[in-house]
Amino acid sequence: MIRFISQNNHSMMPVEVARGEKQMNRSYTIVIFVFVVMVTAGNLSARAEDINIHGFISQGYLKTNQNNYLAETDDGSFQFNEMGINFTTYVSDRLSLGCQFYARDLGDVGNDEIVINWAFAEFEYKNWLRLRVGTLKIPIGLYNDLRDFDCLRTSIFLPSSLYNEWIRDAANSIKGMEFFGTVGMGKAGLMEYQFQTGAMRISPDSGTSLFLEKTHGIIVSDIRTGNANNMRLVWTTPIDGLRFCVAGLHPDQLKIIGTNGLTIVNKDIYTATFSVEYALRNLKLTAENWWTKGKTVPYVFGKPIENQIINNDHNDSFYVSLGYRFTNWFEASFYYSNYIEFKNVHEDSNELKDHCLSFRFDINPFWIAKLEAHVMEGEFGVFPDNDGHTYNEWMLYAAKVSYSF
């Protein structure tokens, strides 16, 4: 478990100019590439029907009335975009291959660098037994494996209590294997299971590292992760539209190595999510709870700092959401999200309460526009505004346009 402690004495850092130019050129290349594929996708599909090609691209805008959040939002920021393209094919009746390239920019995170979002070979033995090997999405809650795809939800941001934007790349995927499948239970409904094991991937250039740098002042030179064992069960009940989900994540220790001799080790980490979703025609209700515990040991030049070891450190966060589809082109949702981080029993908790109202407009089957307003209470993940002040009550506005095919 990586613990985040908001501190108010660190301002947003500008991106280095040279690095920025290089990334700008790279992002133009990606955009051109994605659009060329979009234009030609129909022809490719016609010639090679067994290869499916799909993709998406989105551009957003963020603005806060106070504080900076995720990007330099005090002045408003367009550094908020995502794009991806995937290829899937069946090479035999039982074996399929797939890969998705993905890039995003969110403030200083991502910078449109292309990563492999997922890439796997899948062997379908039975409905109840399928095997995947490769780079796999991590199943946390109901939506972690879907969070990169803006067109699949009403809101722009998923609730931060479970789906924290800063550590999104850390929770994105693992390299390994998974067994999964569906088991019919007769009148009791259907059970979907997923058991996954592999090596976690957290880059020193990731949002996780940037956040640690900005909050803890630790310049991250490396993040060493061990293997992780993950599981998820989704029970689709006989009550139409009602499903429950429980998911667990148990990584080996995470070792965050700083350039200044400081190392933070998180170990004995256990994470679980509990979810319920009810979809009745145009209405969708969701509630999810995230619980995690672990032990944090900071070291300076290899020696533990005894008075700062935190045992049984835990978080307990949740959200509830309500969404409604009014017409075939208009949808709205509201969620209340509460992130609570207990540093330990003797210190104050670190919180972020988020009341979010979202509007989604389906312009046509390919284009989607979204508007969103967040009323926030708390300072978790928040940075001072351009005048160096931090406010406990603030607002975030977001707009986004997406194209997918």
Added chain:
Amino acid sequence: MKFKFCMMIAVFIICQVMIAGGIPHAFAGDVMIIANTSVPVDTLSPEDVKNIFLGKIVKWPNDDRINIVLNKSADTHKEFLRKYIKRTDSQFDSVWRQNMFTGQGRIPVRKNTDADLVSYVAQTNGAVSYIAADVKLPDGVKILSE
């Protein structure tokens, strides 16, 4: 802060009241589930149909892959969703977009006309689809449920 919160809820409710009249209604015709004659079942329960067309079941009992064919006729598709899937068009579309962007399962084939659809189902092993109940079926296609 409480005032802003109440304002957001109020806007949400007002929008619902103003626009709720635009929800489409089901059409009067009926649909039947059809499949290629290679499919090793003779009937499907409504629950089976739902699980197949939502991509939760990917294989027939003989382990042949299920090939889903969607009918783009608006009325037939709406009635199929109402009767079997119990989801709106956008919810159904969202399920397949999820599968599409996470690489799960074979993406369904879509056919614009009844003639194209029954012809494709007749020629494709493991194919399953739905069609208006009054359409005449060719050889190679069987009815699994009406």
